[in-house]
Amino acid sequence: SQKIEQNSEALNIQEGKTATLTCNYTNYSPAYLQWYRQDPGRGPVFLLLIRENEKEKRKERLKVTFDTTLKQSLFHITASQPADSATYLCALLPHTDKLIFGTGTRLQVFP
């Protein structure tokens, strides 16, 4: 069956460290992958998009990698801050289907 998996356990890290979140998928042929941030009680907010033929994308302190061989995307936040605490969702767009969202990983950055 087709699945997108994100670590359901919260990730707790210290301020200033790099946070790394994982998105794994099976049985999809993705055209591209997106990452969103969701704060409690709010709608998701788009952060980054990476296409299937791209290995890495950066935006300020954010970096996304996409390995279609491993069927995995990694989302990095460098020099993390308490304000980065939120749930991060990955969303995959297969070539022939609609956008599919993962369940999200909650990141907690403590001082």
Place this chain on the structure above:
Amino acid sequence: EAQVTQNPRYLITVTGKKLTVTCSQNMNHEYMSWYRQDPGLGLRQIYYSMNVEVTDKGDVPEGYKVSRKEKRNFPLILESPSPNQTSLYFCASSASGRMDTQYFGPGTRLTVL
């Protein structure tokens, strides 16, 4: 300010009492959709609309209706709500379709007793 608005933000109702959740966007987007978000299941698409008068089912359409009479509005209708429709609902829009960045509304928390 470019945004997607939803109303109401919170709603408690009883089984069988018809309700409508409104969604409006001011970005002239063609594509709009509705999602529900449940713990452990993530965001699941209910219905989407490619343009005015064009709507189609998503992954979990049972028990819901939508309409797209104007480009900016995409209401979600529950004709006879049931407790299993208790959820957090999000409306989203994008410029031209599923491939574009989705802009989400603030969410509507619905409880059906």
